[in-house]
Amino acid sequence: MPTKTRDPGVPAAYNPSEFPAFAVTVDIVILTMLKSRLHVLLVRRGVAPFEGKWAIPGGFKRPNETLDEAAKRELSEETGVDSASLLKQFGAYGDPGRDPRMNVVTVAYLAVLRDVGAVVAGTDAAAAALLPVSEALTGKLDLAFDHARIVRDAVERVRVDLEQTGIATAFVGPTFTVAELRAVYEAVWGVHLDGANFRRRVVTESGWVIPTGRRARPGAAGGKPAELFRAGRMWKQGGPIRHPQSPERGKGNQ
Amino acid sequence: MPTKTRDPGVPAAYNPSEFPAFAVTVDIVILTMLKSRLHVLLVRRGVAPFEGKWAIPGGFKRPNETLDEAAKRELSEETGVDSASLLKQFGAYGDPGRDPRMNVVTVAYLAVLRDVGAVVAGTDAAAAALLPVSEALTGKLDLAFDHARIVRDAVERVRVDLEQTGIATAFVGPTFTVAELRAVYEAVWGVHLDGANFRRRVVTESGWVIPTGRRARPGAAGGKPAELFRAGRMWKQGGPIRHPQSPERGKGNQ
DNA sequence: CAAGTTCTGGTCGACAGGACCATAACTTCC
DNA sequence: GGAAGTTATGGTCCTGTCGACCAGAACTTG
Numbered sequence: 001m002p003t004k005t006r007d008p009g010v011p012a013a014y015n016p017s018e019f020p021a022f023a024v025t026v027d028i029v030i031l032t033m034l035k036s037r038l039h040v041l042l043v044r045r046g047v048a049p050f051e052g053k054w055a056i057p058g059g060f061k062r063p064n065e066t067l068d069e070a071a072k073r074e075l076s077e078e079t080g081v082d083s084a085s086l087l088k089q090f091g092a093y094g095d096p097g098r099d100p101r102m103n104v105v106t107v108a109y110l111a112v113l114r115d116v117g118a119v120v121a122g123t124d125a126a127a128a129a130l131l132p133v134s135e136a137l138t139g140k141l142d143l144a145f146d147h148a149r150i151v152r153d154a155v156e157r158v159r160v161d162l163e164q165t166g167i168a169t170a171f172v173g174p175t176f177t178v179a180e181l182r183a184v185y186e187a188v189w190g191v192h193l194d195g196a197n198f199r200r201r202v203v204t205e206s207g208w209v210i211p212t213g214r215r216a217r218p219g220a221a222g223g224k225p226a227e228l229f230r231a232g233r234m235w236k237q238g239g240p241i242r243h244p245q246s247p248e249r250g251k252g253n254q
Numbered sequence: 255m256p257t258k259t260r261d262p263g264v265p266a267a268y269n270p271s272e273f274p275a276f277a278v279t280v281d282i283v284i285l286t287m288l289k290s291r292l293h294v295l296l297v298r299r300g301v302a303p304f305e306g307k308w309a310i311p312g313g314f315k316r317p318n319e320t321l322d323e324a325a326k327r328e329l330s331e332e333t334g335v336d337s338a339s340l341l342k343q344f345g346a347y348g349d350p351g352r353d354p355r356m357n358v359v360t361v362a363y364l365a366v367l368r369d370v371g372a373v374v375a376g377t378d379a380a381a382a383a384l385l386p387v388s389e390a391l392t393g394k395l396d397l398a399f400d401h402a403r404i405v406r407d408a409v410e411r412v413r414v415d416l417e418q419t420g421i422a423t424a425f426v427g428p429t430f431t432v433a434e435l436r437a438v439y440e441a442v443w444g445v446h447l448d449g450a451n452f453r454r455r456v457v458t459e460s461g462w463v464i465p466t467g468r469r470a471r472p473g474a475a476g477g478k479p480a481e482l483f484r485a486g487r488m489w490k491q492g493g494p495i496r497h498p499q500s501p502e503r504g505k506g507n508q
Numbered sequence: 509c510a511a512g513t514t515c516t517g518g519t520c521g522a523c524a525g526g527a528c529c530a531t532a533a534c535t536t537c538c
Numbered sequence: 539g540g541a542a543g544t545t546a547t548g549g550t551c552c553t554g555t556c557g558a559c560c561a562g563a564a565c566t567t568g
Binding site: 194197201220221223224225242 | 557558559560563564565566567
Protein backbone atom coordinates (compact mmCIF):
# COMPACT_ATOMS: atom_id res chain seq x y z
CA MET A 1 0.00 0.00 0.00
CA PRO A 2 1.24 3.44 -0.78
CA THR A 3 2.68 5.11 2.25
CA LYS A 4 4.81 7.82 0.73
CA THR A 5 2.92 10.32 2.74
CA ARG A 6 5.60 12.91 2.39
CA ASP A 7 5.75 12.93 -1.37
CA PRO A 8 3.83 15.97 -2.46
CA GLY A 9 3.03 14.60 -5.88
CA VAL A 10 0.82 11.75 -4.75
CA PRO A 11 -2.83 12.41 -5.46
CA ALA A 12 -5.50 11.68 -2.89
CA ALA A 13 -7.04 8.99 -5.08
CA TYR A 14 -4.72 6.91 -7.21
CA ASN A 15 -5.30 6.42 -10.83
CA PRO A 16 -4.22 2.84 -11.43
CA SER A 17 -2.90 3.68 -14.83
CA GLU A 18 -0.30 5.96 -13.28
CA PHE A 19 1.47 3.08 -11.57
CA PRO A 20 3.18 0.06 -13.06
CA ALA A 21 0.79 -2.84 -13.43
CA PHE A 22 1.88 -6.33 -12.51
CA ALA A 23 0.41 -9.74 -12.90
CA VAL A 24 0.40 -11.57 -9.57
CA THR A 25 0.64 -15.33 -9.56
CA VAL A 26 0.77 -18.00 -6.89
CA ASP A 27 3.14 -20.92 -7.33
CA ILE A 28 3.16 -24.00 -5.16
CA VAL A 29 6.07 -26.28 -4.33
CA ILE A 30 4.41 -29.59 -3.50
CA LEU A 31 6.69 -31.93 -1.59
CA THR A 32 6.14 -35.53 -0.61
CA MET A 33 8.04 -38.63 0.44
CA LEU A 34 8.58 -41.36 -2.12
CA LYS A 35 10.85 -44.32 -1.59
CA SER A 36 12.42 -42.62 1.44
CA ARG A 37 13.42 -39.67 -0.68
CA LEU A 38 12.02 -36.17 -0.91
CA HIS A 39 10.14 -35.54 -4.16
CA VAL A 40 8.59 -32.46 -5.75
CA LEU A 41 5.57 -32.31 -8.04
CA LEU A 42 6.45 -30.75 -11.39
CA VAL A 43 4.43 -30.12 -14.53
CA ARG A 44 5.81 -30.06 -18.03
CA ARG A 45 5.13 -26.86 -19.89
CA GLY A 46 3.27 -27.22 -23.18
CA VAL A 47 3.60 -23.66 -24.40
CA ALA A 48 6.31 -21.05 -24.88
CA PRO A 49 8.26 -19.75 -23.16
CA PHE A 50 10.23 -22.61 -21.65
CA GLU A 51 8.13 -25.05 -23.63
CA GLY A 52 8.91 -28.62 -22.69
CA LYS A 53 10.67 -27.67 -19.47
CA TRP A 54 9.55 -28.64 -15.99
CA ALA A 55 7.86 -26.08 -13.79
CA ILE A 56 6.07 -25.94 -10.47
CA PRO A 57 2.30 -25.57 -10.67
CA GLY A 58 0.67 -22.20 -10.17
CA GLY A 59 -1.69 -19.64 -11.55
CA PHE A 60 -2.98 -16.12 -11.41
CA LYS A 61 -4.34 -14.54 -8.28
CA ARG A 62 -7.85 -13.24 -8.65
CA PRO A 63 -8.74 -9.79 -7.32
CA ASN A 64 -11.46 -11.07 -5.01
CA GLU A 65 -9.46 -13.73 -3.19
CA THR A 66 -6.61 -13.62 -0.71
CA LEU A 67 -3.19 -15.01 -1.51
CA ASP A 68 -3.84 -17.97 0.79
CA GLU A 69 -7.15 -18.67 -0.93
CA ALA A 70 -5.49 -18.50 -4.34
CA ALA A 71 -2.88 -21.01 -3.21
CA LYS A 72 -5.53 -23.30 -1.82
CA ARG A 73 -7.51 -23.09 -5.03
CA GLU A 74 -4.49 -23.84 -7.19
CA LEU A 75 -3.50 -26.78 -5.02
CA SER A 76 -7.00 -28.16 -5.29
CA GLU A 77 -7.13 -27.69 -9.05
CA GLU A 78 -3.77 -29.30 -9.47
CA THR A 79 -4.00 -32.30 -7.18
CA GLY A 80 -7.59 -32.49 -5.96
CA VAL A 81 -6.27 -32.27 -2.42
CA ASP A 82 -8.23 -29.93 -0.21
CA SER A 83 -6.07 -29.40 2.84
CA ALA A 84 -5.24 -25.83 3.58
CA SER A 85 -3.45 -26.41 6.85
CA LEU A 86 -0.28 -27.57 5.17
CA LEU A 87 -0.03 -24.57 2.88
CA LYS A 88 2.57 -22.06 3.91
CA GLN A 89 3.79 -18.95 2.15
CA PHE A 90 7.56 -18.71 2.10
CA GLY A 91 8.61 -16.07 -0.40
CA ALA A 92 7.83 -13.57 -3.13
CA TYR A 93 9.75 -13.33 -6.38
CA GLY A 94 9.65 -10.34 -8.68
CA ASP A 95 12.90 -10.01 -10.57
CA PRO A 96 12.44 -8.07 -13.79
CA GLY A 97 12.55 -10.39 -16.75
CA ARG A 98 11.79 -13.52 -14.78
CA ASP A 99 8.87 -13.89 -17.16
CA PRO A 100 9.91 -12.68 -20.63
CA ARG A 101 6.37 -11.68 -21.57
CA MET A 102 5.29 -9.30 -18.86
CA ASN A 103 5.91 -8.09 -15.33
CA VAL A 104 4.98 -10.92 -13.02
CA VAL A 105 5.38 -11.07 -9.29
CA THR A 106 4.77 -14.49 -7.83
CA VAL A 107 4.10 -15.50 -4.27
CA ALA A 108 5.44 -18.96 -3.51
CA TYR A 109 3.75 -21.50 -1.25
CA LEU A 110 4.96 -24.73 0.21
CA ALA A 111 2.65 -27.73 0.46
CA VAL A 112 3.59 -30.97 2.14
CA LEU A 113 1.42 -33.92 1.20
CA ARG A 114 1.32 -37.66 1.38
CA ASP A 115 -0.02 -39.98 -1.26
CA VAL A 116 0.42 -37.58 -4.11
CA GLY A 117 1.40 -40.61 -6.13
CA ALA A 118 -2.19 -41.64 -6.75
CA VAL A 119 -3.12 -38.10 -7.72
CA VAL A 120 -0.34 -37.79 -10.21
CA ALA A 121 -1.10 -41.16 -11.73
CA GLY A 122 -4.64 -40.00 -12.33
CA THR A 123 -3.60 -37.03 -14.40
CA ASP A 124 -1.83 -37.02 -17.70
CA ALA A 125 1.40 -38.79 -16.82
CA ALA A 126 3.33 -36.81 -19.39
CA ALA A 127 2.24 -33.48 -17.96
CA ALA A 128 2.88 -34.03 -14.26
CA ALA A 129 5.40 -36.11 -12.35
CA LEU A 130 7.02 -36.51 -8.98
CA LEU A 131 10.75 -36.03 -9.28
CA PRO A 132 13.46 -36.21 -6.61
CA VAL A 133 14.35 -32.81 -5.26
CA SER A 134 17.99 -33.77 -5.47
CA GLU A 135 17.75 -33.70 -9.25
CA ALA A 136 16.11 -30.30 -9.22
CA LEU A 137 18.64 -28.94 -6.76
CA THR A 138 21.74 -30.22 -8.51
CA GLY A 139 20.63 -28.81 -11.83
CA LYS A 140 20.02 -32.12 -13.57
CA LEU A 141 16.60 -30.76 -14.46
CA ASP A 142 16.68 -27.21 -15.67
CA LEU A 143 13.40 -25.73 -14.59
CA ALA A 144 11.44 -22.96 -16.26
CA PHE A 145 11.60 -19.35 -15.09
CA ASP A 146 13.33 -19.00 -11.71
CA HIS A 147 11.66 -22.12 -10.42
CA ALA A 148 14.95 -23.78 -9.54
CA ARG A 149 15.60 -21.06 -7.03
CA ILE A 150 12.06 -21.27 -5.69
CA VAL A 151 12.34 -25.01 -5.16
CA ARG A 152 15.69 -24.54 -3.47
CA ASP A 153 14.22 -21.98 -1.12
CA ALA A 154 11.27 -24.25 -0.38
CA VAL A 155 13.48 -27.18 0.54
CA GLU A 156 15.58 -24.95 2.75
CA ARG A 157 12.42 -23.84 4.45
CA VAL A 158 11.36 -27.43 5.06
CA ARG A 159 14.71 -28.24 6.59
CA VAL A 160 14.27 -25.45 9.09
CA ASP A 161 10.59 -26.07 9.74
CA LEU A 162 11.24 -29.72 10.40
CA GLU A 163 13.07 -28.66 13.53
CA GLN A 164 10.80 -25.82 14.58
CA THR A 165 7.33 -26.90 13.58
CA GLY A 166 5.31 -30.07 13.41
CA ILE A 167 5.59 -30.29 9.64
CA ALA A 168 7.05 -33.79 9.88
CA THR A 169 3.67 -35.39 10.47
CA ALA A 170 2.35 -33.89 7.24
CA PHE A 171 4.62 -36.24 5.31
CA VAL A 172 3.17 -39.40 6.83
CA GLY A 173 -0.31 -40.84 6.89
CA PRO A 174 -2.90 -40.59 9.63
CA THR A 175 -1.29 -43.59 11.26
CA PHE A 176 2.41 -44.27 11.01
CA THR A 177 5.30 -46.11 12.58
CA VAL A 178 8.20 -44.49 14.36
CA ALA A 179 10.48 -45.66 11.58
CA GLU A 180 8.37 -43.89 8.96
CA LEU A 181 8.59 -40.69 10.90
CA ARG A 182 12.31 -41.10 11.33
CA ALA A 183 12.69 -41.64 7.59
CA VAL A 184 11.21 -38.18 7.01
CA TYR A 185 13.84 -36.54 9.15
CA GLU A 186 16.64 -38.57 7.63
CA ALA A 187 15.55 -37.83 4.06
CA VAL A 188 15.03 -34.10 4.52
CA TRP A 189 18.19 -33.55 6.51
CA GLY A 190 20.31 -36.17 4.79
CA VAL A 191 21.54 -37.59 8.08
CA HIS A 192 21.31 -40.83 10.02
CA LEU A 193 19.44 -40.82 13.31
CA ASP A 194 19.70 -43.51 15.94
CA GLY A 195 16.46 -45.46 15.95
CA ALA A 196 16.41 -46.10 19.67
CA ASN A 197 17.08 -42.50 20.63
CA PHE A 198 14.55 -41.25 18.12
CA ARG A 199 11.90 -43.53 19.46
CA ARG A 200 12.60 -42.56 23.04
CA ARG A 201 12.21 -38.92 22.20
CA VAL A 202 8.84 -39.11 20.52
CA VAL A 203 7.29 -41.96 22.50
CA THR A 204 8.42 -41.29 26.06
CA GLU A 205 6.80 -37.94 26.57
CA SER A 206 3.11 -38.00 25.90
CA GLY A 207 1.62 -35.64 23.38
CA TRP A 208 3.81 -36.38 20.40
CA VAL A 209 2.46 -39.72 19.24
CA ILE A 210 -0.57 -41.63 20.42
CA PRO A 211 -0.55 -45.45 20.20
CA THR A 212 -3.38 -46.97 18.25
CA GLY A 213 -2.87 -50.49 19.57
CA ARG A 214 -2.46 -51.86 16.07
CA ARG A 215 0.73 -52.93 14.38
CA ALA A 216 2.05 -52.43 10.87
CA ARG A 217 2.91 -55.37 8.68
CA PRO A 218 6.66 -55.75 8.30
CA GLY A 219 8.23 -54.97 4.98
CA ALA A 220 9.60 -57.47 2.51
CA ALA A 221 12.74 -57.91 4.59
CA GLY A 222 10.81 -59.06 7.63
CA GLY A 223 11.53 -57.81 11.09
CA LYS A 224 9.48 -57.11 14.15
CA PRO A 225 6.17 -55.44 13.31
CA ALA A 226 6.22 -51.82 14.38
CA GLU A 227 3.60 -50.11 16.49
CA LEU A 228 1.19 -47.81 14.69
CA PHE A 229 0.75 -44.31 16.10
CA ARG A 230 -1.17 -41.22 15.23
CA ALA A 231 0.02 -37.65 15.68
CA GLY A 232 -0.50 -36.00 19.05
CA ARG A 233 -1.27 -32.40 19.82
CA MET A 234 2.28 -31.43 20.69
CA TRP A 235 3.20 -31.12 17.03
CA LYS A 236 1.25 -27.90 16.98
CA GLN A 237 3.97 -26.35 19.09
CA GLY A 238 7.05 -27.51 17.22
CA GLY A 239 8.87 -30.73 16.55
CA PRO A 240 10.66 -32.91 19.09
CA ILE A 241 13.78 -33.70 17.07
CA ARG A 242 16.76 -31.43 16.68
CA HIS A 243 19.13 -31.34 13.79
CA PRO A 244 22.27 -33.24 14.81
CA GLN A 245 24.76 -30.51 13.97
CA SER A 246 22.64 -27.68 15.31
CA PRO A 247 23.56 -27.96 19.01
CA GLU A 248 27.26 -27.74 18.19
CA ARG A 249 27.17 -24.05 17.51
CA GLY A 250 30.35 -22.09 17.87
CA LYS A 251 32.54 -25.03 17.07
CA GLY A 252 34.43 -25.53 13.86
CA ASN A 253 36.50 -22.40 14.09
CA GLN A 254 39.79 -21.49 15.80
CA MET B 255 4.51 -16.98 -13.50
CA PRO B 256 1.79 -18.78 -15.38
CA THR B 257 2.22 -22.49 -15.29
CA LYS B 258 -1.26 -23.74 -16.08
CA THR B 259 0.18 -25.78 -18.87
CA ARG B 260 -2.83 -28.00 -19.08
CA ASP B 261 -5.37 -25.27 -19.54
CA PRO B 262 -6.21 -25.23 -23.22
CA GLY B 263 -7.41 -21.67 -23.23
CA VAL B 264 -4.08 -20.05 -22.41
CA PRO B 265 -2.57 -18.32 -25.41
CA ALA B 266 1.10 -18.62 -26.23
CA ALA B 267 1.69 -14.94 -25.58
CA TYR B 268 -0.31 -13.31 -22.85
CA ASN B 269 -2.16 -10.15 -23.37
CA PRO B 270 -1.72 -8.30 -20.10
CA SER B 271 -5.19 -6.87 -20.31
CA GLU B 272 -6.64 -10.36 -20.09
CA PHE B 273 -5.37 -10.84 -16.55
CA PRO B 274 -6.12 -8.89 -13.41
CA ALA B 275 -3.67 -6.07 -12.92
CA PHE B 276 -2.23 -5.37 -9.49
CA ALA B 277 -0.13 -2.66 -8.01
CA VAL B 278 2.86 -4.13 -6.21
CA THR B 279 4.32 -2.27 -3.29
CA VAL B 280 7.16 -2.88 -0.89
CA ASP B 281 6.66 -2.04 2.78
CA ILE B 282 9.41 -2.00 5.36
CA VAL B 283 9.16 -2.64 9.06
CA ILE B 284 12.13 -0.80 10.51
CA LEU B 285 13.00 -1.92 14.02
CA THR B 286 15.52 -0.50 16.43
CA MET B 287 16.38 -0.44 20.13
CA LEU B 288 15.52 2.66 22.13
CA LYS B 289 15.73 2.86 25.89
CA SER B 290 16.07 -0.92 26.11
CA ARG B 291 12.80 -1.35 24.29
CA LEU B 292 12.00 -2.45 20.77
CA HIS B 293 10.73 0.39 18.60
CA VAL B 294 9.30 0.59 15.09
CA LEU B 295 9.56 3.48 12.65
CA LEU B 296 6.13 4.73 11.61
CA VAL B 297 5.02 7.57 9.39
CA ARG B 298 1.82 9.51 9.76
CA ARG B 299 -0.38 9.48 6.70
CA GLY B 300 -1.26 12.85 5.27
CA VAL B 301 -3.77 11.73 2.67
CA ALA B 302 -6.87 9.55 2.50
CA PRO B 303 -7.49 6.78 3.09
CA PHE B 304 -6.47 6.33 6.71
CA GLU B 305 -5.47 9.97 6.85
CA GLY B 306 -3.79 10.83 10.12
CA LYS B 307 -3.13 7.21 11.04
CA TRP B 308 0.27 5.66 11.50
CA ALA B 309 1.69 3.41 8.79
CA ILE B 310 4.93 1.69 7.97
CA PRO B 311 6.94 3.25 5.17
CA GLY B 312 6.85 1.78 1.68
CA GLY B 313 6.29 2.46 -1.97
CA PHE B 314 5.66 1.04 -5.40
CA LYS B 315 7.90 -1.49 -7.01
CA ARG B 316 9.25 -0.43 -10.36
CA PRO B 317 9.20 -2.82 -13.30
CA ASN B 318 12.95 -2.69 -13.83
CA GLU B 319 14.07 -3.48 -10.30
CA THR B 320 13.92 -6.58 -8.13
CA LEU B 321 11.90 -6.71 -4.95
CA ASP B 322 15.08 -6.56 -2.89
CA GLU B 323 16.26 -3.53 -4.81
CA ALA B 324 12.93 -1.82 -4.32
CA ALA B 325 13.13 -2.43 -0.60
CA LYS B 326 16.67 -1.13 -0.47
CA ARG B 327 15.67 1.97 -2.38
CA GLU B 328 12.70 2.67 -0.14
CA LEU B 329 14.79 2.21 2.97
CA SER B 330 17.35 4.63 1.62
CA GLU B 331 14.73 7.18 0.66
CA GLU B 332 13.06 6.91 4.01
CA THR B 333 16.01 6.91 6.39
CA GLY B 334 19.10 7.64 4.33
CA VAL B 335 20.54 4.38 5.55
CA ASP B 336 22.23 2.37 2.84
CA SER B 337 22.71 -1.07 4.32
CA ALA B 338 21.17 -3.86 2.34
CA SER B 339 22.49 -6.70 4.45
CA LEU B 340 19.91 -6.19 7.16
CA LEU B 341 16.95 -6.23 4.79
CA LYS B 342 14.98 -9.41 4.84
CA GLN B 343 11.74 -10.30 3.10
CA PHE B 344 9.28 -11.99 5.42
CA GLY B 345 5.86 -12.02 3.82
CA ALA B 346 3.45 -11.00 1.10
CA TYR B 347 0.00 -9.56 1.74
CA GLY B 348 -2.73 -9.42 -0.86
CA ASP B 349 -6.12 -9.58 0.81
CA PRO B 350 -8.82 -8.04 -1.39
CA GLY B 351 -9.85 -4.70 -0.04
CA ARG B 352 -6.75 -4.16 2.05
CA ASP B 353 -6.39 -0.96 0.05
CA PRO B 354 -9.84 0.51 -0.67
CA ARG B 355 -8.72 2.18 -3.88
CA MET B 356 -7.27 -0.61 -5.96
CA ASN B 357 -5.82 -4.10 -5.93
CA VAL B 358 -2.51 -3.91 -4.15
CA VAL B 359 -0.20 -6.76 -3.24
CA THR B 360 2.58 -5.75 -0.92
CA VAL B 361 5.80 -7.55 -0.13
CA ALA B 362 6.96 -6.85 3.40
CA TYR B 363 10.57 -6.45 4.46
CA LEU B 364 12.20 -6.33 7.84
CA ALA B 365 15.06 -3.93 8.53
CA VAL B 366 16.98 -3.83 11.78
CA LEU B 367 18.92 -0.66 12.36
CA ARG B 368 20.72 1.23 15.09
CA ASP B 369 20.76 4.98 15.53
CA VAL B 370 17.56 5.62 13.66
CA GLY B 371 16.93 8.33 16.20
CA ALA B 372 19.18 10.82 14.48
CA VAL B 373 17.62 10.01 11.13
CA VAL B 374 14.10 10.51 12.37
CA ALA B 375 15.01 13.78 14.04
CA GLY B 376 16.27 15.05 10.73
CA THR B 377 12.98 14.54 8.95
CA ASP B 378 9.69 16.20 9.65
CA ALA B 379 9.08 15.20 13.23
CA ALA B 380 5.33 15.18 12.76
CA ALA B 381 5.52 12.77 9.86
CA ALA B 382 7.81 10.07 11.24
CA ALA B 383 8.44 8.71 14.72
CA LEU B 384 9.85 5.76 16.57
CA LEU B 385 7.17 4.12 18.65
CA PRO B 386 7.36 1.12 20.95
CA VAL B 387 6.26 -2.06 19.25
CA SER B 388 4.29 -2.96 22.34
CA GLU B 389 1.90 -0.13 21.59
CA ALA B 390 1.48 -1.23 18.01
CA LEU B 391 0.98 -4.84 19.04
CA THR B 392 -1.52 -4.21 21.80
CA GLY B 393 -3.66 -2.03 19.57
CA LYS B 394 -3.04 1.24 21.34
CA LEU B 395 -2.10 2.63 17.95
CA ASP B 396 -4.49 1.62 15.21
CA LEU B 397 -2.39 1.43 12.12
CA ALA B 398 -3.48 2.04 8.55
CA PHE B 399 -4.36 -0.80 6.16
CA ASP B 400 -3.31 -4.19 7.52
CA HIS B 401 -0.09 -2.78 8.90
CA ALA B 402 -0.81 -3.94 12.42
CA ARG B 403 -0.71 -7.51 11.19
CA ILE B 404 2.44 -6.86 9.20
CA VAL B 405 4.22 -5.39 12.20
CA ARG B 406 3.10 -8.32 14.32
CA ASP B 407 4.48 -10.78 11.79
CA ALA B 408 7.75 -8.85 11.61
CA VAL B 409 8.25 -8.91 15.35
CA GLU B 410 7.48 -12.61 15.44
CA ARG B 411 10.08 -13.08 12.75
CA VAL B 412 12.67 -11.18 14.77
CA ARG B 413 11.98 -13.31 17.81
CA VAL B 414 12.74 -16.43 15.83
CA ASP B 415 15.68 -14.98 13.94
CA LEU B 416 17.27 -13.81 17.14
CA GLU B 417 17.79 -17.44 18.03
CA GLN B 418 18.68 -18.75 14.60
CA THR B 419 20.60 -15.96 12.94
CA GLY B 420 23.06 -13.28 13.90
CA ILE B 421 20.46 -10.53 13.70
CA ALA B 422 21.22 -9.46 17.27
CA THR B 423 24.37 -7.61 16.28
CA ALA B 424 22.37 -5.48 13.84
CA PHE B 425 20.68 -3.80 16.78
CA VAL B 426 23.92 -2.59 18.35
CA GLY B 427 26.69 -0.37 17.07
CA PRO B 428 30.04 -1.38 15.57
CA THR B 429 31.39 -1.65 19.10
CA PHE B 430 29.22 -2.68 22.01
CA THR B 431 29.27 -4.07 25.50
CA VAL B 432 28.02 -7.49 26.51
CA ALA B 433 25.23 -5.83 28.47
CA GLU B 434 24.04 -3.95 25.40
CA LEU B 435 23.87 -7.18 23.48
CA ARG B 436 22.05 -8.88 26.32
CA ALA B 437 19.55 -6.02 26.42
CA VAL B 438 18.62 -6.82 22.83
CA TYR B 439 17.74 -10.40 23.70
CA GLU B 440 15.87 -9.40 26.81
CA ALA B 441 13.84 -6.73 25.03
CA VAL B 442 12.89 -8.82 22.03
CA TRP B 443 12.04 -11.93 24.01
CA GLY B 444 10.71 -10.19 27.07
CA VAL B 445 12.74 -12.35 29.42
CA HIS B 446 15.54 -11.89 31.92
CA LEU B 447 18.89 -13.50 31.17
CA ASP B 448 21.62 -14.06 33.70
CA GLY B 449 24.44 -11.64 32.97
CA ALA B 450 27.23 -13.97 33.98
CA ASN B 451 25.95 -16.90 31.92
CA PHE B 452 25.29 -14.67 28.94
CA ARG B 453 28.77 -13.27 29.04
CA ARG B 454 30.35 -16.69 29.33
CA ARG B 455 28.48 -17.86 26.29
CA VAL B 456 29.50 -15.10 23.94
CA VAL B 457 32.99 -14.37 25.26
CA THR B 458 34.38 -17.81 26.04
CA GLU B 459 34.28 -19.28 22.56
CA SER B 460 36.13 -17.20 20.05
CA GLY B 461 34.36 -15.96 16.98
CA TRP B 462 31.34 -14.34 18.55
CA VAL B 463 32.80 -11.13 19.94
CA ILE B 464 36.25 -9.65 19.51
CA PRO B 465 37.68 -7.46 22.29
CA THR B 466 38.75 -4.01 21.22
CA GLY B 467 40.80 -3.28 24.34
CA ARG B 468 38.77 -0.20 25.10
CA ARG B 469 36.12 0.25 27.73
CA ALA B 470 32.76 1.96 27.69
CA ARG B 471 31.98 4.76 30.07
CA PRO B 472 29.55 3.67 32.76
CA GLY B 473 26.03 4.97 32.69
CA ALA B 474 24.54 7.54 35.02
CA ALA B 475 24.15 4.95 37.73
CA GLY B 476 27.88 4.18 37.79
CA GLY B 477 29.24 0.67 37.91
CA LYS B 478 32.31 -1.03 36.56
CA PRO B 479 33.10 0.06 33.00
CA ALA B 480 32.28 -2.70 30.55
CA GLU B 481 34.61 -4.03 27.90
CA LEU B 482 33.92 -2.95 24.33
CA PHE B 483 33.67 -5.66 21.71
CA ARG B 484 32.95 -5.86 18.04
CA ALA B 485 31.02 -8.59 16.27
CA GLY B 486 32.90 -11.71 15.21
CA ARG B 487 32.39 -13.83 12.18
CA MET B 488 30.38 -16.53 13.93
CA TRP B 489 27.24 -14.43 13.79
CA LYS B 490 27.02 -15.28 10.13
CA GLN B 491 26.13 -18.81 11.11
CA GLY B 492 23.47 -18.12 13.72
CA GLY B 493 23.28 -16.73 17.21
CA PRO B 494 24.82 -18.17 20.37
CA ILE B 495 21.89 -17.62 22.72
CA ARG B 496 18.84 -19.82 22.96
CA HIS B 497 15.42 -18.80 24.05
CA PRO B 498 15.02 -19.87 27.69
CA GLN B 499 11.77 -21.78 27.24
CA SER B 500 12.75 -23.39 23.98
CA PRO B 501 14.77 -26.33 25.35
CA GLU B 502 11.86 -27.40 27.52
CA ARG B 503 9.87 -28.81 24.69
CA GLY B 504 7.32 -31.45 25.43
CA LYS B 505 6.78 -30.32 28.98
CA GLY B 506 3.65 -28.77 30.30
CA ASN B 507 1.33 -31.51 29.20
CA GLN B 508 0.96 -35.11 30.44
C1' DC C 509 14.59 -74.58 13.16
C1' DA C 510 18.31 -71.31 11.72
C1' DA C 511 19.58 -66.98 10.05
C1' DG C 512 18.46 -62.38 9.12
C1' DT C 513 16.05 -58.03 9.93
C1' DT C 514 13.70 -54.66 12.43
C1' DC C 515 11.82 -52.93 16.55
C1' DT C 516 12.27 -51.58 21.40
C1' DG C 517 14.18 -50.84 25.94
C1' DG C 518 18.37 -50.06 28.91
C1' DT C 519 22.77 -48.06 30.45
C1' DC C 520 26.40 -44.84 30.59
C1' DG C 521 29.25 -40.87 29.93
C1' DA C 522 29.96 -36.21 28.10
C1' DC C 523 28.48 -31.77 28.27
C1' DA C 524 25.66 -27.78 27.79
C1' DG C 525 23.12 -24.64 30.51
C1' DG C 526 21.12 -22.40 34.46
C1' DA C 527 21.20 -20.90 39.50
C1' DC C 528 23.85 -18.78 42.59
C1' DC C 529 27.82 -16.58 44.93
C1' DA C 530 31.91 -13.66 45.19
C1' DT C 531 34.84 -10.12 43.77
C1' DA C 532 36.34 -6.12 40.96
C1' DA C 533 35.83 -1.52 39.37
C1' DC C 534 33.58 2.23 38.84
C1' DT C 535 29.84 5.85 40.19
C1' DT C 536 27.45 9.29 43.29
C1' DC C 537 26.49 11.18 47.69
C1' DC C 538 27.61 12.67 52.27
C1' DG D 539 38.00 10.96 51.50
C1' DG D 540 34.99 7.32 52.72
C1' DA D 541 30.49 4.84 52.46
C1' DA D 542 26.96 3.02 49.79
C1' DG D 543 25.23 1.65 45.49
C1' DT D 544 25.63 -0.25 40.83
C1' DT D 545 27.41 -2.85 37.17
C1' DA D 546 30.71 -6.05 35.32
C1' DT D 547 33.12 -10.34 35.46
C1' DG D 548 34.72 -14.78 37.04
C1' DG D 549 33.85 -19.20 39.64
C1' DT D 550 31.36 -23.28 41.28
C1' DC D 551 27.93 -26.63 41.36
C1' DC D 552 24.12 -29.27 39.87
C1' DT D 553 20.71 -30.91 36.89
C1' DG D 554 18.92 -32.52 32.69
C1' DT D 555 19.63 -33.56 27.87
C1' DC D 556 21.50 -36.10 24.19
C1' DG D 557 24.13 -39.26 21.70
C1' DA D 558 26.71 -43.85 21.47
C1' DC D 559 26.28 -48.34 22.29
C1' DC D 560 24.41 -52.87 23.83
C1' DA D 561 20.88 -56.44 24.42
C1' DG D 562 16.75 -58.63 23.84
C1' DA D 563 12.09 -59.11 21.52
C1' DA D 564 9.35 -60.23 17.57
C1' DC D 565 8.75 -61.05 13.27
C1' DT D 566 10.34 -62.57 8.34
C1' DT D 567 12.18 -66.01 4.83
C1' DG D 568 14.43 -70.30 3.54
